[in-house]
Amino acid sequence: MDQQTPTSLARADRQAEQRRRILDAAIACFARGGFHATGMQAVCAEAGMSPGGLYRYFRSKEAIIEAIVERDRAAIPAMLAPLLEADDVVEAIVEAARQFVAGNLKSEGMPIFPELYAEAIRNPAVKAIAERCDVEVHEILVRVLERGKTLGQIDPALDANHAARLLMAFSDGVLLRMLYEPAARLEGLMPMFERSIRSFLAAPEQGR
Amino acid sequence: MDQQTPTSLARADRQAEQRRRILDAAIACFARGGFHATGMQAVCAEAGMSPGGLYRYFRSKEAIIEAIVERDRAAIPAMLAPLLEADDVVEAIVEAARQFVAGNLKSEGMPIFPELYAEAIRNPAVKAIAERCDVEVHEILVRVLERGKTLGQIDPALDANHAARLLMAFSDGVLLRMLYEPAARLEGLMPMFERSIRSFLAAPEQGR
Numbered sequence: 468m469d470q471q472t473p474t475s476l477a478r479a480d481r482q483a484e485q486r487r488r489i490l491d492a493a494i495a496c497f498a499r500g501g502f503h504a505t506g507m508q509a510v511c512a513e514a515g516m517s518p519g520g521l522y523r524y525f526r527s528k529e530a531i532i533e534a535i536v537e538r539d540r541a542a543i544p545a546m547l548a549p550l551l552e553a554d555d556v557v558e559a560i561v562e563a564a565r566q567f568v569a570g571n572l573k574s575e576g577m578p579i580f581p582e583l584y585a586e587a588i589r590n591p592a593v594k595a596i597a598e599r600c601d602v603e604v605h606e607i608l609v610r611v612l613e614r615g616k617t618l619g620q621i622d623p624a625l626d627a628n629h630a631a632r633l634l635m636a637f638s639d640g641v642l643l644r645m646l647y648e649p650a651a652r653l654e655g656l657m658p659m660f661e662r663s664i665r666s667f668l669a670a671p672e673q674g675r
Numbered sequence: 676m677d678q679q680t681p682t683s684l685a686r687a688d689r690q691a692e693q694r695r696r697i698l699d700a701a702i703a704c705f706a707r708g709g710f711h712a713t714g715m716q717a718v719c720a721e722a723g724m725s726p727g728g729l730y731r732y733f734r735s736k737e738a739i740i741e742a743i744v745e746r747d748r749a750a751i752p753a754m755l756a757p758l759l760e761a762d763d764v765v766e767a768i769v770e771a772a773r774q775f776v777a778g779n780l781k782s783e784g785m786p787i788f789p790e791l792y793a794e795a796i797r798n799p800a801v802k803a804i805a806e807r808c809d810v811e812v813h814e815i816l817v818r819v820l821e822r823g824k825t826l827g828q829i830d831p832a833l834d835a836n837h838a839a840r841l842l843m844a845f846s847d848g849v850l851l852r853m854l855y856e857p858a859a860r861l862e863g864l865m866p867m868f869e870r871s872i873r874s875f876l877a878a879p880e881q882g883r
Binding site for chain 2: 500501502578579582584585587588597598628629630632633635638639640641643646647648655658659660663666667669
């Protein structure tokens with residue numbers, strides 16, 4: 468940071484802004500036609516940039532997809548960090564799940580979510596990025612669950628490692644269903660999801 | 676049926692067998708390269724058929740994708756029907772979830788599952804087929820849950836309509852995670868999934 472002059476900072480800002488603009492344009496294109504049916508020209512047109520301008524930031528469609536996954540997933544660990552200091556661990560997890568689902572539903576990138584999964588399964592570079600973030604999310608959740616166990620708020624017999632994976636699986640499943648079936652939207656499905664998290668984590672003496 | 680001669684029955688069998696062969700070949704191709712990067716020629720080569728032969732059964736790649744969704748989803752309602760006669764409704768649901776996940780994990784079509792979702796979101800014909808089956812699954816699950824409530828095995832306060840959707844969302848989420856992250860496989864994740872179903876559905880007096 469102390470090596471950077473105001474001019475180089477302004478340049479970095481400008482570059483970050485250009486990258487953001489390209490990624491948003493690409494997401495809009497991918498949402499309409501899918502990754503594979505979308506060409507770089509379509510992304511250029513949507514972003515209002517020349518191919519030469521765009522190629523200075525991203526050398527290929529794959530590089531754009533990787534950057535979308537990176538940006539998408541990088542936001543999650545920061546969202547989860549407050550869980551490590553919550554007084555009521557279970558309610559904090561419920562609230563994080565609510566934010567995760569609601570935030571994603573509002574996101575323009577939502578329609579490409581299943582395709583990102585498909586791409587991560589096939590494309591090692593995309594998978595590596597998604598995995599790096601997944602490991603981070605999983606680690607935070609395990610620490611949160613262990614803390615809830617110590618506080619007597621979560622069943623001490625629960626395997627935190629596998630329970631964290633289940634919460635991740637459930638969040639994606641709920642998101643996928645809301646995307647696919649608007650009738651299942653927030654008002655109906657989310658209270659069920661919240662109930663299931665509470666009952667799944669509950670310490671035995673609390674009952675329900 | 677009584678209109679069909681032995682010869683026309685044999686012809687129908689032969690046609691069903693050819694369709695099956697094409698769909699299996701297409702799934703293998705799609706799993707390797709995705710829907711959009713896979714051409715009809717690749718499917719012909721994999722099935723060992725000429726383009727002319729294949730086009731007699733499917734006029735386009737979209738028609739193949741529709742038939743895959745149709746076949747894939749059509750198997751689920753039959754799997755769920757026994758739930759309507761189970762003595763222990765909750766355990767029968769747990770067992771059905773186990774079969775759904777284990778069966779899909781063994782399926783060759785598993786890697787194309789996220790892409791089928793993506794396609795259903797974009798392609799109205801695929802969506803219509805998936806929805807038809809989804810409605811059927813949802814209806815059966817609602818009846819099963821209502822029966823469990825009547826028998827005192829499921830919390831009578833549970834909204835069966837939304838609870839059924841949650842179970843569908845969870846099943847897909849678990850499947851997606853197992854596909855994407857082999858470390859999360861059956862042994863670790865499935866007992867968690869089972870626990871969550873039991874605690875979610877439990878009638879209050881049973882506790883856990």
